[in-house]
Amino acid sequence: QKEVEQNSGPLSVPEGAIASLNCTYSDRGSQSFFWYRQYSGKSPELIMSIYSNGDKEDGRFTAQLNKASQYVSLLIRDSQPSDSATYLCAVIASDSWGKLQFGAGTQVVVTP
Amino acid sequence: DAGVIQSPRHEVTEMGQEVTLRCKPISGHDYLFWYRQTMMRGLELLIYFNNNVPIDDSGMPEDRFSAKMPNASFSTLKIQPSEPRDSAVYFCASSKYRTGMDEQYFGPGTRLTVT
Numbered sequence: 001q002k003e004v005e006q007n008s009g010p011l012s013v014p015e016g017a018i019a020s021l022n023c024t025y026s027d028r029g030s031q032s033f034f035w036y037r038q039y040s041g042k043s044p045e046l047i048m049s050i051y052s053n054g055d056k057e058d059g060r061f062t063a064q065l066n067k068a069s070q071y072v073s074l075l076i077r078d079s080q081p082s083d084s085a086t087y088l089c090a091v092i093a094s095d096s097w098g099k100l101q102f103g104a105g106t107q108v109v110v111t112p
Numbered sequence: 113d114a115g116v117i118q119s120p121r122h123e124v125t126e127m128g129q130e131v132t133l134r135c136k137p138i139s140g141h142d143y144l145f146w147y148r149q150t151m152m153r154g155l156e157l158l159i160y161f162n163n164n165v166p167i168d169d170s171g172m173p174e175d176r177f178s179a180k181m182p183n184a185s186f187s188t189l190k191i192q193p194s195e196p197r198d199s200a201v202y203f204c205a206s207s208k209y210r211t212g213m214d215e216q217y218f219g220p221g222t223r224l225t226v227t
Contacts, residue, residue, distance in 0.1 A: 032214055043203055043218040044155070088155065096168060098143050098207060098214055102155040 004091050006103035013083075013110050019076040021087050021106050026070065029094025033065055033072045036088040038105065044088055048074060079110045114138075116219030118204050124225045130192040133222045136185055137206030145205040145216060146179055146189050155203075161187065162209075194226045 003026045013019040036044035050056045050063040062075040089103040117136040137144045145160040159169040164181045181187040205216040
């Protein structure tokens with residue numbers, strides 16, 4: 001069973017600080033990685049995609065990928081109360097295009 | 113674009129009744145996915161289609177569940193008969209195949225309660 005692992009949290013972050021979320025995956029052949037944000041009672045919203053080793057920045061978000069270590073992370077800089085949500089790590093299975101495997105999610109709480 | 117559209121947004125039904133959930137993918141997207149989300153099991157892929165053809169239904173929990181995609185703009189997920197353990201939020205998502213890139217976009221979901 002291919003797995004995607006995340007710390008469930010909650011991760012409490014002071015406003016203005018950096019939130020750091022981690023994700024590990026077991027499918028060594030995976031090539032596509034995503035971070036989704038899900039507010040309570042809402043659907044998952046894609047915030048970042050990353051396909052190559054290294055860092056990818058988009059506004060206050062930075063995704064980091066290390067395929068050798070099978071590790072992907074998300075940094076949220078200058079955290080705002082509106083960033084309080086559950087963040088889902090997702091990985092495309094190597095044996096089936098499009099088949100996303102989700103982690104259980106990390107709940108982030110940004111405190112004013 | 114209107115995004116992925118799902119209906120109904122909420123459904124309350126009694127055990128044993130048939131339930132039909134509906135989804136309209138983003139225009140031009142050739143992949144459609146049905147997911148179920150519960151507190152206990154998280155987000156699970158039930159089935160997905162490519163160009164209206166079911167590709168992988170290994171996540172469908174049992175024969176009570178069925179899904180169809182009669183055309184590129186419409187899909188249904190049917191549960192017959194429904195059971196209380198089917199209570200969950202059901203999401204539809206769609207994506208467009210591009211080599212090396214495969215972002216999925218989710219609809220608002222249908223919250224199903226089976227009493």
